[in-house]
Amino acid sequence: MSADGTTITRRGFVAGAGAAAIGAGLAGSIAGCAPSGSKEEEQASGIGQIAYDPEAGDWIPTVCNMCFNACSILAHVIDGVVVELKGNPDSPIGRGHICAKGAAGIMTLYDPNRITKPMKRTNPKKGFDEDPGWEEISWDDAWTEIDGKFKEAAAADPKSIGGSSMVASLNGSTWRGMAMGCSYGASEGFLSDICGAGIHVVENMFTATGNAMPDYQYCRYLIQFGTQAGTATRHGFNMTAERFAKLRSEEGLRLVSFDPHMSAGAEKADLWVPVRPGSDAAAALAMANVLVEKGLIDRDYLIERTNAPALVDPATQRILRAKDTNKALFWDEAANAAKPYDECEKPVLEGDFEVDGVSCRTAFSVYEEHIKDMTPEWAEEITTVPAATLRQIAEEFGNAARSGDTIELDGKTFRHRPAAVDIFSGISRHKHAILSTWSCLMLNVLVGSSNSVGGHLGYAPANHGWKEGNPTAGFAPSIWAEDGFIEGTSFYPATRSSFYDHIRNNDYTPTTMGLMELQPLSEDGHFVHVCQSDPDRYHTTPIKNLFWYACNPIKWWGNADEQAEVFKKMDFVVGCDIYLNDMSLFTDIMLPEACYLERYDVLPQWWLNHRQPGGLDVPWGIEFWQPVVPAKDDAPGYMDIFGEMCYRAGAESNAAFIGTLNGMYRLKEEYALPLDQKLDPEKLIDSIFKSYIDEEHGIDWFREHGVYTRDRAVDEVYIWDSETPGRIPFYWDFMLEAKDKVEAKVAELGIPWETEDYIPLPEWRPGVDFYADDPAYDVFPVYYTNASNTDSWSVENAWLNEVNEGDGATYCIEMNTATAAAKGLASGDEVRLTSTAGYQVEGKLVVTEGIHPECVSSVVGTWDCKSKSMTIAQGKGVNLVSLIPGTTAERLDHVCSAFDQLIRAKIEKIA
Structure with a gap:
């Protein structure tokens, strides 16, 4: 939908993608996306006609970012306009396929609702019903205020500065934490509830x-x-x-x-x-x-x-x-x-x-x-x-x-x-x-x-390195000698991870609101959400200054109104995204980021243990994420944004940032970046490729080829042959x-903590709301995902929204047919869910045999956008997560910080 409220459908987009539309900055059709109809309809609408010469232009290799999988893709670019996206058949990362989300990425690129220039709030009141009164400002003014505010906060207490980011850009999320740490000593952060924990x-x-x-x-x-x-x-x-x-x-x-x-x-x-x-x-x-x-x-x-x-x-x-x-x-x-x-x-x-x-x-x-x-x-x-x-x-x-x-x-x-x-x-x-x-x-x-x-x-x-004779990027399990247990590398190939070592040698005194020191078996600092609401209970410093990047944290953790109160209390909030989403309503300065088709990224599959499922029939792959068209209004990518943050923070901060990059990416000495210069993203990417492979496989080689592959060895897939220990x-x-060490520390500090789950053999134990206290609350709201949607931001995509609106279920609440009949409910009814916490959501009911009799369900669970700037996503779908309280410690697993989303609700028809 455009800024004036006009809906852009797949049919209309294809029909209008002729020379005039291309000249106006819109893209052409994606092959196979248009619905079929009669010849008369096709002639009248333009369906079936190709709006561009398929032999013209260039196919440029890059990477998809319509979810976190980062599949290799090819972008067809004609006269500076992307007219088609498809999977890269030369890459094992995606195997030449593209899903509905990936194909629809072209609509994100050309969405008129994207922001491309920095903006500052003029209305001091924050809330879902408040207009921030955005005023466009220069990049220099934006950075001057951000750096000044964060330095002032850091001088008082670096722990009062925090960040938030995650799935939309895993690498960018890492960089956000690294840059803020190097610049302002900030180490706190909010994490999404979707973690595997x-x-x-x-x-x-x-x-x-x-x-x-x-x-x-x-x-x-x-x-x-x-x-x-x-x-x-x-x-x-x-x-x-x-x-x-x-x-x-x-x-x-x-x-x-x-x-x-x-x-x-x-x-x-x-x-x-x-x-x-x-x-x-x-x-x-x-x-x-x-x-x-x-x-x-x-x-x-x-x-x-x-x-x-x-x-x-x-x-x-x-x-x-x-x-x-x-x-x-x-x-x-x-x-x-x-x-x-x-x-x-x-x-x-x-x-x-x-x-x-x-x-x-x-x-x-x-x-x-x-x-x-x-x-x-x-x-x-x-x-x-x-x-x-x-x-x-x-x-x-x-x-x-x-x-x-x-x-x-x-x-x-x-x-x-x-x-x-x-x-x-x-x-x-x-x-x-x-x-x-x-x-x-x-x-x-x-x-x-x-x-x-x-x-x-x-x-x-395990990985022997990207090229024979060059083990720079390699990794392999080690052994915890006391029991002979294998120890892996977690999500970072460069980082050894040993939970046994954490337990044995960890200092259990908490230093952050995530309380990770009290969770030696955790990789997720979700306790920050609870500590933010009750810092005195956990002896922590609340976040008062926040930089959130490529996310929507007000929607990813429990009840949205509850989270709104958390963010309202903050002194200074900076956001960076391509949209003015719900979190922007609680933000003081918004920075735009380039669309993924307009920017560089670094080693998109560097999280090998997170996103690249292997096998003997799946070669290793290093893919190149590059811009295929210039960024609108020169909006920067995250590498430029965080490089600029550290450079403006001063020479010491910049040197710390560049030095961290050199070490984190294992750059060989001859390719290491100079500590006294501002980050050059292309130079960093070039140095990584040459460090991991060789001099001939630098950024220029990747611009043309897009992906480098190597066959996997048997022992990189199956780590236990008959001779290998472990x-x-x-x-x-x-x-x-x-358990003994955690209990001793929390007793010393006077922190309430649960340790009952530290047991030597597995058991089943019920969640907070598993058994009903009130028989009226007799349904479990659950949410699921499908292949066409990713979190809240994908609903803003015109084509994905069209798919969702057309399937008759995605934006609705599903309920078992027999259960609905017993309650006098039917498809099409408007219903209200009220959770045991007292929170409510509403939606249209769809009855189905494909759900447990005690459940209701909806896709994704974090929708129902409140921001009027997201004209397509506003009000679409059901936000089931908003039924759950997010600030009570009883809902957190105290071993690994998992968030208990099991909650009971009652359902009633809205008269």
């Missing part, structure tokens, strides 16, 4: 990377909990969709989906299991019970690749350890004695023993006792899934794992376990997130599929060490 922690422990996946080449049986990977969403979606489809159609993979809503994954599954929200762990534990009962486990794997044989003192729940090395003790059947795990010739998996007068038993025996009452019948009461169904799936899964099979790859022998359990944020956005994700992924451990061919693998567990934790003894 517990998932990234557990997958790191089990696969040496923060994200994991089923083996899309060899898996034959897959159970998905809370994810649609390979069918609609997830990191690297375009990289997996084709592989997953072929695996199902050509190799007969069976897909079982546990999901309260029949989203794309459940819709395409062989078996959809509508599970009560927040109960996935109970289902998984019940299946584990069946696997153990039926003997469908890999005993050799448990002995050789886990600490299941470790000897545990039942009185303390702690593992017995060698006095000199602190290594875990196993019972050695060959020596009939306890031995350090790496000296044990023939470990015993089950049994009771005595060591130095201490009665003990193996960790696996403790586990058998632990889950003996977690039967399918027990789980049925919690999950609503029939016990027979849970037994069936467990037995299918255990048999499909083919315990004992091996496979030869590249002359090495590997375990072959073609069955996997895959998870994502659907089970992590809850209280007890660590316990839930752990419970589900333990099914892989029991059958021996973690890190096995066909099983559950890390996205990128184990994963079956019994989490380290949780008890962490």
Whole structure:
């Protein structure tokens, strides 16, 4: 929709994309997007006519940013205008595909509602109903005020300065934190609720990377909990969709989906299991019970690749350890004695023993006792899934794992376990997130599929470097010697990540509002949201000065009105985005950023363990993100913005920033950037390419080719051949060490803190609202994602909005047909949801069989834009997240900061 309210549809855009429209600055059509009609209609509207010469112009390689997957694309540019976007067939990153979001990116580029010049608020009142009275200012005036205000705040207390950014630009988010730290000593920040939280922690422990996946080449049986990977969403979606489809159609993979809503994954599954929200762990534990009962486990794997044989003192729940090395003790059947795990010739998996007068038993025996009452019948009461169904799936899964099979790859022998359990944020956005994700992924451990061919693998567990003989960008798991556990590199290839080291050597005294020191098993500082509202309780300094970048933080954490009060209290807020979104209504200065098709980015797939799902059939890829057209009004990209911030902050700040970049990106000495010069983004990118590859593969080579690839080695995908050492934790003894240290610190500081989830074996525990106090609140609002939408900003895209409006469900509230009938509700009714917290949202009802009887649902969950400047997105969709209170500590998992979005509501028809 244009500034005057005129809607731009796909049909109208194609029809109007002739020479005159191109001359006016609009783009041409995207092949295949126009709807079909009669010849008369086509002639009248221009449909079917090509508005430009397909042989003219250039195809320029770059990267998509319509979600965080950063797929490689080609932009067709004619006379300085982008007329078409498509996937880059030469790149493994996207595999030549483009999704609906990517194809619609052209509408974001030419959206007349984009901001391209700095603006300053003239109305001091802030609120959803207030007009900021934006006044255009110069870049110099904007930077002078920003630098002056932040320096003044830093002189008083650097902790009063914070930032906020995340999904729309992961690299930019990192740079934002780095630049503000170098310039003003700021270290605080708000994070989105969408984080995987517990998932990234557990997958790191089990696969040496923060994200994991089923083996899309060899898996034959897959159970998905809370994810649609390979069918609609997830990191690297375009990289997996084709592989997953072929695996199902050509190799007969069976897909079982546990999901309260029949989203794309459940819709395409062989078996959809509508599970009560927040109960996935109970289902998984019940299946584990069946696997153990039926003997469908890999005993050799448990002995050789886990600490299941470790000897545990039942009185303390702690593992017995060698006095000199602190290594875990196993019972050695060959020596009939306890031995350090790496000296044990023939470990015993089950049994009771005595060591130095201490009665003990193996960790696996403790586990058998632990889950003996977690039967399918027990789980049925919690999950609503029939016990027979849970037994069936467990037995299918255990048999499909083919315990004992091996496979030869590249002359090495590997375990072959073609069955996997895959998870994502659907089970992590809850209280007890660590316990839930752990419970589900333990099914892989029991059958021996973690890190096995066909099983559950890390996205990128190891890399030998981008070119043979140049290990600059390489990484590999290390070993925690006390237990032999693998330690990964988390999301940053350059950064070693060891939760065991964090627990052992961490200083538990909090230094920031994220309270990360009290969460040695966390990678997400979500406690900042709670501490901001009650700093005295947690002895923290509230953020009073904020720089938010490429995000909408007022919409990503609980009730929007509640968050509005948080931001109203701040002294000075700076925003940087391409739109005047809801957060801009609480902002003092807005800086524009160039559209992704107008700017550079650096190593878009640098987060290898986050966005690039691997496999032997997926080469490594370095892609080049470059502008394909000049930026409107010379709007800068984030590299220019944060480079300018540090340069204006002074020589010392600039040197710290450039030095950090040199180190973070591992630049070779001959390519390092000079510390006394302002950042040159193109020079940095050129230096990275030459450091990682060689002199010939600099930025000029990438301008033409767009992507550099290298085949993966077998040991970069499968880290455990028969000769490679390494184990994963079956019994989490380290949780008890962490619990003792956390409890001691919070007692010392007088900080209220929950430590009940620090336990050595997984359990299911209910979330805050799992059980009803009031029977009137009898529905669980849940939200899901689809392949056409990304968070709140994508609704502003004219083409995506047209798709959403046309499907009859995306902007509505879905409810089970039978439940709706029992309540006297029907499709088309306007309804109101009221949560147990007293918050309300409204929307139009759509009834469907594809949802759990106790649930209502909507897409994304953070919509209903209030900003009048986003003329397309305003008022569209339902903001289910606004039903949830976001400032109460009881809703946070105190182990990993996951935000519990499980809440009950009552639904009623609006008269």
